[in-house]
Amino acid sequence: MEKMKILLVDDEERFLQTTKKLLEKKGIEAMTATGGEAALDILDTSIVHVVILDVKMPGMDGIETLRLIKSRHPLVEVIMLTGHATVESAVDGLKSGATDYVMKPCDINALIEKATEAFEKRRILEEKINMASARTFMKSPRKILEEGEK
Amino acid sequence: MTGNDTQRYKKIRIKILLSMLLVPLLPYIFGSAVGFVLGSRHIQSSTLASMNRIVGDHSRMVESFLAERLADLEFVADHFGFEALSDSANLSTVFENLQKHSPAFVDMGVFNRTGLHVAYQGPYELAGKNYADAPWFLEAKNKGVFISDIFLGVRNVPHFVIAVTRPLDDGFWILRATIDTQMFTKVVEQMRLGKTGEAYIINKGGVFQTQRRSGGELLETDPDAEDLLFAPADKNWVIRKDKQDDRYIYLFTWINNDQWLLVARQAMDDAFATLYRARNLVLLIALLGGGLITASTFYTTNRIINRIKESDQEQKRLNQQLVMAGRLAEIGEMSSGFAHEINNPLQIIRAETALMDSVVPGIKKACEGRAEEDMADLCDSLAQVQVQVDRCAQITSSILKFARQRDAVPEVIDLGGFVPEVLAMVSKKAEVEGIVLESSEPGLPVCVEADASQLQQVLLNLVNNAIHAVITRHGTSSRQGRVMVAVSRSGSEALVKVTDNGSGISQENLEKIFTPFFSTKPVGQGTGLGLSICYGIVESLGGHIEVESQINKQTTVTVHLPAS
Incomplete structure (x- = not known):
């Protein structure tokens, strides 16, 4: 089974480092980005299953980043990391396609739990997609005949 | 309440009091005063009119008394003539008859043109005396009919005479009679005017012609006479104070061919008793009304002031609440920003402790049972850090809850x-x-x-x-x-x-x-x-x-x- 790959996006560098270490200790592969642009760059070049995205960031903020991610990489699951005062933003995020949100300050285990859930969801979705595309490849004999006639 | 407020309430109070007192009181006082003056005047003039009527009636009565006596005498003179009356016996009979009919006569005498007392009937010895130079004789000679002032005369007793002059041959003769002054005084005094009213007569010189009950003997001079004698022709009353400072009203009218002044006088308190009673009543009502207005004004003003005080206090309370609410909103806003910022470092601390937690088992293993106590301390304090982070998180969470009450x-x-x-x-x-x-x-x-x-x-x-x-x-x-x-x-x-x-x-x-x-x-x-x-x-x-x-x-x- 494919291993979960997480991208952490937050403006707090130390948080990124420590959380990455913790995730790696639990055997989860994690990448980090300190801003929206950097996150998008990584998504363009690497395979990522779940993005943990801080709502409040300098420069491009979480919601904007979320929209861009969702438009370019619709299959990537995004979990919003939010402070209390930005629950509205979290709601906005959910409306814009985020899978879930986590309230700051969060417990690492809670974070992993939510990420895992999201990953599961994505895996099921991907399986469905694979099945569907496999069906398009497996054509019925009649169709092959019809095509051959042309 | 501050002193400032007390001062302010005092000012408002005075303003309200003034306007509320003056507005009704001024017209009230003015109305009362006008009513009072007009009413007084009316009562005064009607009192005066009724007094005038009484005095007028009385003066006519006195005049008619004099006229009757004069007519008596004229009748006697014309009927009997000089010859018959010069005879003492005849005169005596005539006089006795006359006195029966008119007891006011004291005596009667006949004078010839030289002033000689030809015949006399009466209590004095006057026959034979000559009166040629007596003032009454001269007056009677000139005027034909004469009523004298009171004088002492030969008999040296106050009396007054009525004389009738009648022609005789180429000269004249005079029939004279003396009037009983006591009786005349009684006639004059007869007038009734309240409790203190009295009537008397003075002559042009202010000399009493009749006695005055309240003092004033015959032939004495009335000290108050001047005001009456020299009053303007159209004014027949004056008000004067006597020695005891009591005020009297005098009404007077000329009688006996403007020779005598009939005076009626009455104490003001007596004459205007109704007026004073009415005046007191009006004053009492005015005072009561004024008192009522004042009292109600004070009462209303106090109520208004209390209302103002209450609403001021209410406003103060509201202001305090407003300030409180404003302060709360400010604190809420400030603390929510602050709590939000705190959450970021808390997040890092939590991650760090989680990392430490995850490395502890490895270290424990590496130490292989060494420094176990230190290790226990470390783990304990690590746990404590986590507890305190939770506490902080709880605080920031409540702050944020407090600050956010919008999406209700x-x-x-x-x-x-x-x-x-x-x-x-x-x-x-x-x-x-x-x-x-x-x-x-x-x-x-x-x-x-x-x-x-x-x-x-x-x-x-x-x-x-x-x-x-x-x-x-x-x-x-x-x-x-x-x-x-x-x-x-x-x-x-x-x-x-x-x-x-x-x-x-x-x-x-x-x-x-x-x-x-x-x-x-x-x-x-x-x-x-x-x-x-x-x-x-x-x-x-x-x-x-x-x-x-x-x-x-x-x-x-x-x-x-x-x-x-």
């Missing part, structure tokens, strides 16, 4: 059903702590429009505070604690009263209980935000909270909400 979803809630539901959430806790938790049901539904979760939060906060206060006072085992929640409706307000018999709140603390972060609970047990949150929620619903407390007796928190 108002719905109509019946407090009668809602309160017991909420109380059910804490009933177990209360039971465990040995506290009796009661709620009283209102007879009718009491509905408010509010967000259910917010309202629940308010109630839970208040009940939890009450439970805490009860535990502080009674402990958990005495089973004396009591918390009562009552829902009622008062006018347009729904009331929720939470009453406990716990430790109470000091007067000093009462002012601070709604201030954020103010807490009397031990460190770590309360954020000091509970009541601030309640306050903010209730305020946002258009209500307010009142707290009454007596230390170690009873505390009542009343939530006032607009009923729907």
Whole structure:
């Protein structure tokens, strides 16, 4: 089974480092980005299953980043990391396609739990997609005949 | 209340008093005065008129008395003539007959043109005396008919005479009679005028021609005469003071061919008794009316001032509430930003401790049983860091809850059903702590429009505070604690009263209980935000909270909400 790959996006560098270490200790592969642009760059070049995205960031903020991610990489699951005062933003995020949100300050285990859930969801979705595309490849004999006639 | 305020109220009071007193009082006084003056004048003139009538009647009576005596004499003179009357016996018979008919005559005499007293009938010895130079003789000679002033004459007794001159041959003769002054005085005195009224006669020189009851003998001069004698022709009355300072009104009229002045005088108090009575009555009514107006003005002014004071106090209270609410909003805004910022480092600390936790087993293994005590300490303090981070997180969370009350979803809630539901959430806790938790049901539904979760939060906060206060006072085992929640409706307000018999709140603390972060609970047990949150929620619903407390007796928190 494919291993979960997480991208952490937050403006707090130390948080990124420590959380990455913790995730790696639990055997989860994690990448980090300190801003929206950097996150998008990584998504363009690497395979990522779940993005943990801080709502409040300098420069491009979480919601904007979320929209861009969702438009370019619709299959990537995004979990919003939010402070209390930005629950509205979290709601906005959910409306814009985020899978879930986590309230700051969060417990690492809670974070992993939510990420895992999201990953599961994505895996099921991907399986469905694979099945569907496999069906398009497996054509019925009649169709092959019809095509051959042309 | 400050001195400034007292000063201000005084000023307002004076202004209101002045305007409220002057506006009705001025026309009132003016009206009363005009009525008073006109009324007095009317009474005075009607009194004077009636006095005039009496005096006029009386003067005609006196005049007719004199005229009759004169007519008597003229009749005698014409009927009998000089010859017959010169005979003493004849004169005596005639006089006796005359006296029978008219007892006012004292004597009678006949004079020839030389002034010789030819015949005399009367009590004095006057026959044979010559009167050629007597003033009456001269007057009678000239005028034909004469009534003299009172004089002493030859007999040296005050008397006055009536003389009739009749022609004889180429000369004349005179018939003279003396009038009894006592009788004449009685005739003049006859007039009745109130209690003090009296009438008398003075001549042109102010000499009494009749006696005056209140003093004034014949031939004395009346000290008050001048005013009367020289009064203008169209004025027949004067008012004078006598020696005792009593005022008298004098009415007078000329009689006897303007030779005598008939005077009637009456004490003013007597003459104008009705006037004075009316005047006193009017004054009394005016005073009473004025007093009433003044009293009602003072009463109304006091009421107005009290109203102003009350509304000022109300305004002050509202201002305080406004300031309080403003301060709360400010603190809320500030602290929410601050709490939000705190959350970021907290997040990092939490991640760091989680990392430490994850490496501890590895280190333990590496140490292989060495420095076990240090290791235990390290783990303990690590755990403590986590506990404290949780605490911080709880504080920031409450702050943010306090600051955010925007997305409330108002719905109509019946407090009668809602309160017991909420109380059910804490009933177990209360039971465990040995506290009796009661709620009283209102007879009718009491509905408010509010967000259910917010309202629940308010109630839970208040009940939890009450439970805490009860535990502080009674402990958990005495089973004396009591918390009562009552829902009622008062006018347009729904009331929720939470009453406990716990430790109470000091007067000093009462002012601070709604201030954020103010807490009397031990460190770590309360954020000091509970009541601030309640306050903010209730305020946002258009209500307010009142707290009454007596230390170690009873505390009542009343939530006032607009009923729907």
